[in-house]
Every structure is written in structure tokens, then in C-alpha cells.
Amino acid sequence: MEYVNPYHYVRKCLLGKWKMTILNHIHHYGCIRFNETRKTLPISEKVLAEQLRELALDGLVERIQYNTIPLKVEYVLTRQGRELMPILDSLYIWSIRRMHELGISIDPDAFVVHTGDAFSEALGDIMADLGYDEDGLPVEKETTEDSDHE
DSSP states (O other): OOOOOHHHHHHHHHOSTTHHHHHHHHHHHSSEEHHHHHHHSOOOHHHHHHHHHHHHHTTSEEEEEEOOSSOEEEEEEOHHHHHHHHHHHHHHHHHHHHHHHHTOOOOTTHHHHSOSHHHHHHHHHHHHHTTBOTTSOBOOOOOOOOGGGO
16 A cells, blocks of 8 residues: 555646646636636636646546537536635735745735635734725726925
């Protein structure tokens, strides 16, 4: 019997540039379809197919094929995938906090994709500091007249 380090196992399951983003995408929308996802993420067809196949093999995503014309395929999170989401959310929050501390530019979409009370409570200070409201939208900067002219 060959033993596997649990950290190495989770790394194998999540290794891949797009896997965590795909998991969050499915979690956010409830399910995804291949072509619709390609339109919203800057990912090649080959990489998306490969990442979805690996996520399915690791039991995090289920591929549901409907026998329709044209063929319809959806991807949903499995129970194991749903159990993983709070952990990925925590890693995401930690990552944004750390990036902010280090002065690393944060993708503006980071605040649009991850919404909800948990994110606004954990990241509200950073969002405000970077000019975003609680919904992750840029805050319009107010222009004020020079008060010396009043």
C-alpha cells in the first residue's frame, strides 16, 4: 500500500490554473455549461475541458449529459465539491488580505465574483480602501469644489 500525504492529495485535486475559479463559478451559478463558461472566462477550450474532466475524476464536479438535440451538458458540484467551497472561500479571503498587505494589484473582478455578507464583512475594509462598494462595484469618486472659494 502506498501512503499519500493529505496536503499532496488536495494539491493534486486543485492543481491547475483554473480549477478553483471553475469550482467557484459552478458554486456561484449552481451549474455551468461549457460554451457559456468559455464566454465568461478567458480560458481555452482544451484547458477548460481538461480541468472539468479532472475535477469530475476527483469527485468534485458531476457532468450531466442530456440526450437532446443539440446535446446539452451541464456541470454541477458534487457533495464533496460543495463541502470544499467554504475552505476555498477562506483561502480566497486570506489571499486578498495578503495581496493587499504586500501591495500586489488585485484583479477588479475579485470583488464582483465573490459577493455576500461573508465577503463584505471579511474584506469590507480592503474593498473600501480600493474604491469598491459592498457589491464589489467601483465607487464613484465625488468631485468637490475648493472650499476656499465659498
